[in-house]
Amino acid sequence: MNNFNSLYADQYDHIYAEKNYASECDLIEEAVNRFATNPPKTLLDVGCGTGNHAMELAARGYRVTGVDMSQPMLDRAVLKANGLDKARRPTFICGDARHFKTGQLHDTAIMMFAVVGYLTTNDDLLAALRNIRRHLKPGSLFICDFWYGPSVLSIRPTDRVRESSTSEGRVIRAASATLDIVHHTADVTFKLWSLKDNQLLSETTETHRMRYFFPQEFALLLSVTGFSLKTMSAFPSLDTPLSDEAWNALAVAVAT
Template structure:
């Protein structure tokens, strides 16, 4: 069965699939960007497309007040269940997780920083989706507030080309096999990724099998700058994701965008 992105089945395996992702290192990167680019002291953070809360909880542990928003209720359920897995500093508020469409959100609260991490911006496939998303960002930022997002970088995507990939993750009951089959649509700056997931028990029998389609948008600097400007945001910086000093180029698939209101 093929379902839309981040359904209940995929969500239940999400943290297992990305157990090797360096969320702590990414939070270090976020704070480095705050230090370098923000004239404001960042206290309140809006995490758009927060998923299972892996950034939100870690940022809360660093003393930030975090609200996470996601459209997937199964992902949010997992995020809320993590309250016993993280030890917050005294006086720190746990993240608040809210279900909502990031293109139509209005919390009536302002933040010093808005985040869209792990290709959340790329899940806005059409220009009208991107503009609606960026208008949500602008609406929720304090004047001078920062917007940080990572996305697939067009020059790298069209140079390296997406390819079939398989990831195997072992766990106590067996192993999870995820195959990704991408289909590039350069005329739209989009890539449709078909995921096939198979969970095998230790004896080789199949415990679960399902599929999802994820439609991803990739961006070029020449298009993201005017989209930001149309939304009331100013482009500040573009670099390789993970290294603020490394310029974005045809070998940097994932890049970090920094903008401000």
């Protein structure tokens, strides 16, 4: 699936304007303070998208490398980073989580906003987690959020429509999903319409296949790829227990 195309990337920050990246970065730092043996200086953001975590964490003093397989998403990240002081700018690399190479070892890796769910087969997941592990020093943290299987099966995806304001007018996003319970995936079809004064400027449709995970499965995936699970909780908290009412889970693991 060739997703996060240019039209989708154009609207991404509008659609998720209400997502609080700063407080998610607080959560990442809370995990670091609680579980890291040494304060991290370098941070790898896998599936960095338009760079919202990368930018915030760079502004907080980390040396950030962002990796994403969508060039249109990265183009928006680079544009935003140009507004930061040169010394603070993240480095952005176009690459696939399974194969990218940064040529360095990092102190922490993050994979935020269900990026891990885009690796839908066991082979792809194992390849991505092993590749991330190869980029980390022993003792480094790996922090990610993902769709929590028990809640996906309990709540079930519903059709949703969301409207957001843009500099030009507004964007409407409709999402509908079908579950494949055997493979732990949902095919989510997003339709986006960009409008100015009720005139259609652009429209695009993408289907994203997303995998959801169960706690023991996720712990096993981590342990066979060189990580040890520290904690799993209901996102966005390190202390709220997993529950089938909370769609997203947060995992913190350490590179062994």
